[in-house]
Amino acid sequence: MRRRALSWTAGICLAGALAGAARAADPAPDVHEHDLPNGMKVLVLEDHSIPNAALYVMWRVGSRNERPGITGIAHFFEHMMFLGGHRFGRTFDNVMEAAGGSNNAYTTRDVTCYQDWFPASELPLILDMEADRMSGMDFVPATVQSEREVVYSERRLDMEEPEVVLDEQLWAAAYTAHPYQWDVLGWPSDIEAWRQEDLEAFFTANYAPQNAVLVLVGAVDADAAFAQIEKRMAGIPRGPERRPVVTREPEQLGERRVVVEDTSGGVPIVMCAWHVPASAHADTPPLMVLEHMLLGGESSRLHTELVEGEQLCVDVSGGLQGLQFDPSLFVVTCTLRDGGDPAAAEARVRAAVARVAREGPTERELRAAQNTLRASILRRMKTIDGKAEVLAETEVFFGGWRRLAARLDALRSVTADDVKRVAAAYLTERGITVGTLLPRAAEPGDDEDAAEDGR
């Protein structure tokens, strides 16, 4: 998730901007929408501001579709999709870059998204390449092994970041049943252990066209572009229907605590987490306002109190954890000063939350949150990439890109009482999970790998 936190705020805001812009000129933004017979959704938006295009393919597959033993495989797949298509195989990146294009991809707990940025004149080639890797994968053992090492290297970067280590333990403690309990990159033992058949089964189950949304924004003719998309994508057969993720996290019945002892010489960190509803839930807009008043910017309550006022912390951050299909977490992260008291930071966070539940936001705070959300929409709307991303997110997480306007309206109509109510309902003492990272001195013998490396 944190790999590339999909911002709920950004999604909503962009959505709003598209819708708002549309209201001024026309009943709806000029998005061309098509459903292919195999279940794939296609959205095309013309934008001729630069001679380029952005293509997003967002798949409804993330680490929530994994199970113990194969954690991290969705993210590993994100890597393999650049290496295994029947026609382009390992030449995928070479071909794309030689045509003036570039690409990236990210995996969250909920989705995997592939992004291409290219001169619009190269659309036919880019579509050939995307269709190729959708159509099937060759899993060459040597490639699998080498890419497993790359993913492990990515994982090690995380393991050297104390905040990431604590975050991983926090989610593992806050969830006991639902697959959000493991990190997107997966447990190291699982990274070492995926087998060929796991990969094949995962691809077949998840990479079916009915699980994908394709969004194209750029200097194209919408009708001609759709014809090109249809020609290449419509022939990919619909896949088997997946077993849905049925597990619901049972209600948390009391406070949970997790401690990580850290020898890296860093500072203490405290995370307070509470369970909140899925992104599409009606209580998300008031939770966004709550997030903004507590953590949004340097005039937010917690920044003012903890970083500037008491100078207990170097930084406070967090809030909603991006776009998610299932009930997720609201996390407040406090990075303390050297030698700072974690208990004091935790007490301050809990008191600030309790106060919102009692008193709600001020009029100024409510207005500031709504202004900021509006402006952040517009900021994302400045690029073809931003437009593609918001269309894809809204389509996938909110039941269709046309929901943009409704989502923005929901934000505009949040009241102070709504914010008070959601703070009291979700950010409870009973439902809190607290993670603490405590620095401690390294001792001789901690460094078990050293002897091994020395051989």
Next chain:
Amino acid sequence: MKRALVPGVVTAFVALASTAFAQEPAPAAGAPPAAVRLPATEELVLPCGMRVFLVPDHETPLVALRVRLPGGGNQDTPALAGRAALVADWLRRGAGERDTLAFRRAVEDAGGVFDTYATARWIGIDAEFLAEDAPLAVSLLADVLLRPRLDAAEFAKSRDLALEQINVLRTEPNAALGNYWNAWLFGAHPWGNPAGGDEASLGGDPDALRAAATEFARETTRAGNVWLAVAGDFDSVALRALLTEAFPGTGEPLPPPPVPAVPQPRKGGVLLVDEPDSLQTYFTCGGPGFDRTDPDHAARHLANTILGGRFTSRLNRALRTEAGLTYGAFSRFDDVRGGAFWMHTFTQRARTAECVGMARRIYREFVEKGMTADELASARTYVKGQFAPDELETAAQSADWVLDLAISGLSRDFIDGWFARLDAVTLDDVNRVIRERFPREPLAWAFIGPAAVVRPIAEGLGEVTQIELSAPGFGPR
């Protein structure tokens, strides 16, 4: 993520983007983009001596203010490292009628952003507001530049936070390495300063530091040293009137402060920063290069694209895609620091020797044999294809280029002629540049990793200087 080639390091090194463009009218379908130009800009000097550039773009109802105050970290001696960054933070801690909190609320209540920061070349202010709030944006900017409070208690907070952030940086070796590398390469020159300062420069006599910061803040905000670009949705006539009223007085534009005599970077030598617990070994190596004002700039850019400037570069393909040694490997020329060349990667501790050996082999083969015609064609298409979205899609991006070119004394042709210069590079040109102008071994090296593993490898690369990651400062200056 599939790539994101180590963002921490990129940030730490503050690599200057070396290309840019604004596009022609949309090309006919099927044709690649033909050329790119900076958008039309209006330029004026206010009576007070402040330079102003206007880049109108009415697509989105936002207005961006970009300010550059030339000087920046290049004016800091090693004993004052981090002063420019402190001043950048201090400037927005209360201005005019508003104290720190009131100023932040004025920005954030309107949904605006108002960031200040320092680079080696300047202190920057990047602000953006809804178009309807342009008067508010201008008045806040005038407060910061003309009426900063420069309050002593706020300075103490700023300094304390900066010291704390150094502690945090020491837990992130991949980000910290940039500081060690610059110090190792440039020693006591300001280019060797850690941007955020170090324990010694920030931790000494607070009154002396504050006095030096005050002097610098006054100096750098003089109207003649202010370069402002306004980009986005505004009415030029109204905006000119607003600016003239907000920035009164008379004065002359000043030339950018000179950079202390440019040093030759270190040639050879190994800095080993010991972190016994590190799971990985992080390293950077490189040497003298040449900057973007050189006639060989386009060839340099194409050459580096093939060596380490994109995902399928030779370094990343070999070390990541083929050997699985790392999450990313790349190379750059640092145009903020005279075009010094460096390449960077990391690997698990047990594979350090293999990774170092492979990076050296690839580099040696590259500088000895150069690239192929196919590689040149691919690099040229790639650089042109990525140019518009990377550099000139938004008015604010264009404004950044307008300011950079003006302050650097470069003409618009740097952008407008970029595609033509790329097209003019022949295979012979690019291979001459690779053979003759990329640094040859011995390269300078900087490692962060477990000395028990790295030391024997480092000794094979040159004379080793070893320090602890936990030791104050970022290496011998």
